[in-house]
Amino acid sequence: MNGYDLLQVIIALFFLILFTPILGAFFHKSLSGQSTLLGKIARPFEKLLYLLIGVDEKEEMTWSQYLKAVLAFNFIGFLFVFFVLLFQGSLPLNPANLPNLSWHLAFNTAVSFMTNTNWQSYAGEATMSHFSQMVALTGQNFLSAATGISVMLVVIRAFKNNQSKKLGNFWVDLNRSVIYILLPLAVLWAVLLSSQGVIDNLSAPVTVKTLEGKEQVIAQGPAASQIAIKQLGTNGGGFFNTNSAHPYENPTPFSNFLQLLAILIIPAALTMTFGYMLGKPREGWILFSAMLIVLVLGLGISLWSEFQSNALTAHHYAMEGKEVRFGVTNSVLWSTFTTAASNGSVNAMHSSLTPMAGGIAMLNMLFGEIIFGGAGSGLYGMLLYVILTVFIAGLMVGRTPEYLGKKIEAFDIKMAIMGILAPSFVILFGTAFSLLTPSIMSSLMHKGSHGFSEIFYAFTSTAGNNGSAFAGLSANTPILNTLLGISMLIGRFAVILPVMALAGNISQKKIMPESVGTFKTDNFLFVFLLVGVIVIVGALTFFPALSLGPIIEQIMFIQEKTF
Template identity: 45%
Template sequence: MNTEIAGIVLQIVLMIVIAYPLGKYIAKVYKGEKNLMDFMTPVEKWIYKLSGINPNEEMNWKQFLKALLTLNLFWFIWGMVLLVSQGWLPLNPDGNGPQSPDQAFNTCISFMVNCNLQHYSGESGLTYLTQLFVIMLFQFITAATGMAAMAGIMKAMAAKTTKTIGNFWYFLVRSCTRILLPLSLIVGFILITEGVPMGFDGKMTVPTLEGTEQTVSQGPAAAIIPIKQLGTNGGGYFGVNSSHPLENPTYLTNMVECWSILVIPMAMIFALGFYLKKRKLAFTIFGVMLFAYLVGVGINTYQEMNGNPRIDAMGISQNGGAMEGKEIRLGSGATALWSVTTTVTSNGSVNGMHDSTMPLSGMIEMLNMQINTWFGGVGVGWMNYYTFIIIAVFISGLMVGRTPEFLGKKVEAKEMKIATIVALLHPFVILTGTALSSYLFVHAPQFVAGEGGWLNNPGFHGLSEMLYEYTSSAANNGSGFEGLGDNTFFWNFTCGIVLILSRFIPIIGQVAIAGLLAEKKYIPESAGTLKTDTLTFGVMTFAVIFIVAALSFFPVHALSTIAEHFSL
């Protein structure tokens, strides 16, 4: 077997093997059962006491959402203040200046919603203080927020009839102390042993082979990279993210970082099964997601390892595949795997430039984010799938002439309306943003351009770059086709609006659906009950997701990625 293919297979197998026991552990954490991290209980009690929180106080879904939104608003203000004043604050040995208000708005919103869209370069756009107390802090908070939201939904689903869905603060703190922090320490230790920098010195000057000198940024990278990956955050400590040799120096670090992206989203599906005591349902959901993921990996690996046909036509060897924008130390196969792994989740980190991948690879990367239900961000990925389960249950019920039910609760018009709004919001904000930027590109480019212009590749690929930017923002992903000059007021502001809408409206809708269903009378399962833990229902859900995505996005892909593919 080709060694690159073997590396891909090994990484996928490791993800699945580790995700199952991790999911069982996560279910114990949220249920409050005895687990390995019980020694953190005194620390958690101190946090609750300092914050004036009663972790045993039950919340209804409205109180749960109020706490979630209040937390995010507070930390948004915190981040804005630090980013616009970072040039005058300590831990700034390289003398980096403050961010402009519009850039700080985009950065703050981006990291607050688990997107980590970066309209700046980490080495020059941030200081060590803001890397730690804005970026790293937010990466813990936003990941824990999504996990806490899923924990609340699981609690609502597990109860027969209830008006409460748990305590948001309890789930948030436990997500940090018992899941994200210990896993981050393990990954961080591996990265440090492999040479990822961890310190507070400024840039170092090193001689080059050409006899000149070069300055190399360093700093506390090893503290930030683990949670960037494990929390499906993805913001690069360095400007070129995990293609940087100090952020991802070896093939081992590449495997560990790629594994870290998907292991918790996978584990959360298994946690659902253990929490509800419905493992067959979890296996059905996991199977649909895994199938879609493997199809994407297969397409991208084939496209990238077979190279560019235009270069073949010139008689030039492409033994390494399509290597433009990729790191030789990693190879095209590892980059193809990462490109799918990072886009089926809301991670967005890269170990190669997506702008340089083959057109069909770019299409898969965008479709993963446009569908936005294959594993997704920690917690919220399954919640997006939950929306389509509600739609699929409703449609299936109508097809067989029965009142739609899910886990013993009737799915009625109110839940269906919320699910439909959530499902259609995603394509609406992506396509509206792309249409607006395309119009301005033709009729008023000066309105959106910064210094040196804003779109390096007009034509099919230029449309792909604009489509990718809004797709990445709406999916809370953060990766980009980097031919776009995006650090302008237009892109900072419009992407920021898309980020806010696409993060909080779905969470509000999904928690509301769970809360509304939890309040309903439980209906025992009967011979006529629609089974939602079968292969048939899994195929039905997949079909609903695929049809919505195809109807929404095929036309724009026909004008961008597909057209570019046939032009090669």
């Protein structure tokens, strides 16, 4: 690793830190309905939407009403995508005449995009028509991200409220998330990506002659518009099968930087939105700092591993599965950023990472996609760990745990634990079941610890609503499409349900004034405790599984052995 590699890391982290308070303040104003320049332009359109759907924007909901709206809206979104994919062969904008999807692939994909996972058991350019890409999938990229932000707003209001059952209006939060945050940024990013050569058209595939004189079919389509929101909305997925390693999807170093920054820019900014909405910006910086520390630790370990000399890589950098034009550092930056968020896009094949770097990618997801996590979902997931941390701190000092003036009681702890452990159960049970199922084992490309990692990674990615893949697992089968689809549903809604119940309970509590005995949560002692809880919970829950996969493989890698 040289100075140029270090500079790439510094630039990526610098711009992430730079934009966090700027966008965080803008999101706060926009989501709170305060006046902004964009708001003055888009406000008439927002009001028109409320009129069309028959919503009174001043009417607030209880947590249970809000939850019902979230579930109903997402179910309708699932059905829409499911039926579009089942009948795409008969729908317009299909110049390649691509056929309908099978029921199990349509189910898996509809669940995937509705849950903000974007797991893909298919090759995008060879499976999805332009209509499916533009209307069904890209539409859900906006709406699933907006759903996460909306649930996050409920949690913020819960800590801000003083003995109130009202937690806002889902339809208002959803519209504002799309109109004021996701859509403007997506338009800006799409224009910038198009300027770099990312294609965006409605053309049929073209046939060209290669330098060897052979014919090659090159897919076309509306890529830039989908790539912009898939990155910004922490959706992931790819227009092309090779994702952001494809030159049409990611042609230049600047397009690579734009997409890399887009992965974390919204989740990072929402930490400051949290602080500004509560009138305590320092609390936002504390959450941001905890996330950043874990991100940098994982990034450092991954880079160290990738730049180690080893006879298995002919004592060169491990370039297998990586684009030469991006190199090792950009590939590792991406693998760390995309798994720290629930993004899942890739510009290199994660299966070809060194065992330790691949293990860090898994561990980022195993923490619960909270560093920085998905759009909105990362923050409310992190707050579950915050509640667990203040509870442990309260036990240590012998006081009733409090956070932001709200007492944390038995019900709150139960909901926090449920939200943390539900995806963990799915990951471990799904992996164990798959290892005992011959039809799934026959879908594996590799044996030994790497084969185990392929299955473990798949359930980690889907339960964490990430969507990246370790490759080597042929997932487009009825049993895997169904199992992984169920994994995505539980990973999304088994967290949202306890989070909403927790918010409803917290909101009705009285805000307690600070006293000399109040445990401070706005200093770096709390950051240290929070990071410790995150790492310990992740390590204790998944250490045996990680030992069977990347840890054993890393030991063998050091010994210059492979399976």
